[in-house]
Amino acid sequence: MNDKHYDVVIVGAGIFGMATAYHLKKENAQLSMLVVDKAAQAGAGNTAQSAAMYRDTFSSEVNLLLSSTTRDFFKYVQNDLEIDLSLRDITYLWLMDRLQFEKNKNAIEIMLENKVRIEILDKSDIKQKIPSLVTDFDDNEEAQLLNLKNIDYGLLGYDCGELDADKITRDFYEAEFKKMGGESLYNTTVTKLILEPKGEKLGIPGEPVGWQEKKIGGALTSNGDTIKSDCFIIATGAWANELLLPIGVNCHTMPIKKYLFRVQHSKLANFLDNIHFNGENTIPFFIFPVHGIHLKPVKYNNSIWIGGGSLIGKPYIMTKPEEITLEDNPLDDTQANDRDYEFDRYLILSEYLPILKDVPLTxxxxxxxxMNTIDKNPVVFKPKGIKGLQVVASGSGSGIMKADAIGRIASALFNNEEYAELFGGSKFKVSRLGLEKRDVDKEDFVI
Ligand SMILES: Cc1cc2nc3c(=O)[nH]c(=O)nc-3n(C[C@H](O)[C@H](O)[C@H](O)COP(=O)(O)OP(=O)(O)OC[C@H]3O[C@@H](n4cnc5c(N)ncnc54)[C@H](O)[C@@H]3O)c2cc1C
Known part of the structure; x- marks a missing residue:
């Protein structure tokens, strides 16, 4: 039983919750702060399931600012603070057919204007640098049945790569938060946010009723305790609706299941070894021209992680809060469906990369x-009409690569600042990621 009354409680110790905890405590050393998570340690939710890739190959100003400043901060942590994050610029290679390239020309122009370090490769460059990649399917009936697209161009992003999401979340954000006096409580699920009248309780049934001003009076936990705090910051990612929908808050976030498949074999060694792209002498992270299928090279153990794929026919999960029990929560399911590899990704990839034929799924x-259903960008807001509540959610598949900027924006919002200062000094108007004055420009670089 924890009887302490905190200034701030952050629910959710994923990368968003921990980046927020770190920046908020750094800005406000005097705050008493607690981070609560249902898992046994920080970063064990979707942060741990991710491929942990980062990129700056975006055309939208918001995407570019959030991702490039986050990457630069992570590099500062690794290079200047000497905390190993296993961060490596292994580069990204977006493979496109002629039509996709034409469609993306405007986005490419914008990237070049913004000094994003990219290079366009044509088909002969690609063939020369990656001889085992098949680029043309015009005479291949099977490939035509699979609706494969030819590879005519590649966009190579140089300042893009991978890091270890556990390390940034735990070895940096959590460790620093604790050094500053922040507390954590794991293996503890917040089961309910208690909505109360902001002023005196009047004893009316169903209090607080519509006209009463409201506040969050506490958070019930799976241990039977009530945590008390002046402010609750909800950073529960894909589970955000469970706590917010019952109190009438819509954070426009929809959980979408995503899989990663790993294949491994010594015969991949030659393919993974490549001198043309990065200092690691490996192939880039590939994005294929169909269904966003992507491939992450893991050279040291001759393996490849495969993600992406069509979402049509895959159910969205909208959990009904009253049906959720601690033992049986569909959002806790970390199983993949291997048939989706066997009958979908594998058939496609083994046409582009015959070397993958018969390589076992390990x-x-x-x-x-x-997923933010408005514009696929995070939401950072204080729900209107409820005192003591803030939401930091909707990583939308790019939460690792935007996390540091999101932590700074969440901290600025808590402090009622109009602008957050991102790493490197650029200013970001906090309301741009809110709901009322949201201002997220459209991303044009999509395949
Ligand atoms: C397969 C896959 C691949 C991905 N690849 C990439 C990538 O390459 N690059 C990238 O940038 N992003 C990627 N992402 C997205 C990225 O993982 C997320 O955007 C990011 O981790 C979101 O962080 P978060 O802190 O919001 O969520 P989470 O890490 O899920 O944290 C939420 C936390 O809240 C806790 N929690 C939930 N409910 C409660 C409760 N009621 N009480 C207490 N605790 C609770 C959970 O245990 C969890 O630890 C990927 C995601 C997936 C699924």
């Missing part, structure tokens, strides 16, 4: 994108 896992 592992697979799943997780949920907390």
């Amino acid at each position: 592992n697979s896992w799943g997780g949920f994108y907390a």
Whole structure:
């Protein structure tokens, strides 16, 4: 039983919750703060399930600012603070057919204007650098049945790569938060946010009723305790609706299941070894021209992680809060469906990369994108009409690569600042990621 009354309680110790905890405590050393998570440690939710890739190959100003400043901060942590994050610029290679390239020309122009370090490869460059990649399917009936697209161009992003999401979440954000006096409570599920009248309780049935001003009076936990705090910051990612919908708050987030498949074989060694792209002498992270299928090279153990794939026919999960029990929550399911590899990704990939034929599937896992249904960008807001509540959610499949900026914006919002200062000094108007004055420009670089 914890009787302490905190200034701030953050529910959710994923990368968003921990980046918020770190920046908020750093800005406000005097705050008493607690981070609560149902898992046994920080970063064990969808942060742990991710491929943990980062990129700056975006055309939208918001995407570019959030991702490039986050990457630069992570590099600062690794290079200047000397905390190993296993961060490596292995580069991204977006493979496109002629039509996709034409469609993306405007976005490419914008990237070049914004000094994003990219290079366009044509088909002969691609063939020369990656001889085992098949680029043309005009005479291949099977490939035509699979609706495969030819590879005519590649967009290579240089300042893009991978890091270890556990390390940034735990070894940096959590460790620093604790050094500053922040507390954590794991293996504890917040089961309900208690909505109360902001002023005196009047004893009316169903209090607080519509006209009463409201506040969050506490959070009930699976241990039977009530945590008390002046402010609750909800950073529960794909689970955000469970706590917010019952109190009438819509954070426009939809959980979408995503899988990663891992294949491994010594015969991949030659393919993974490549001198043309990065200092790691490996192939880039590939994005294929169909269904966003992507491939992450893991050279040290001759394996490849495969993600993406068509979402049509895959159910969205809208959990009904009253049906959720602690033992049986569909959003806790981390299983992948291996048939989706066997009858979908494998058939496609083994046409583009015949070297993958008969390479065994050695592992697979799943997780949920907390997908923002407005514009696929995070939401950082204080719900109107409820005192003591803030939401930091909707990583939308790019939460790792935007996390540091999101932590800074969440901290600025708590402090009622109009602008957050992102790493490197750029200013970001906090209301741009809110709901009322949201201002997220459209992303044009999509395949
Ligand atoms: C398969 C996959 C691949 C991905 N690849 C990438 C990638 O390459 N690059 C990238 O940038 N992003 C990627 N993402 C997205 C990225 O993982 C997320 O955007 C990011 O981790 C979101 O962080 P978060 O802190 O919001 O959520 P989470 O890490 O899920 O944290 C939420 C936390 O809340 C806790 N929690 C939930 N409910 C409660 C409750 N009631 N009480 C207490 N605790 C609770 C959970 O245990 C969890 O720890 C990927 C995601 C998936 C699923």
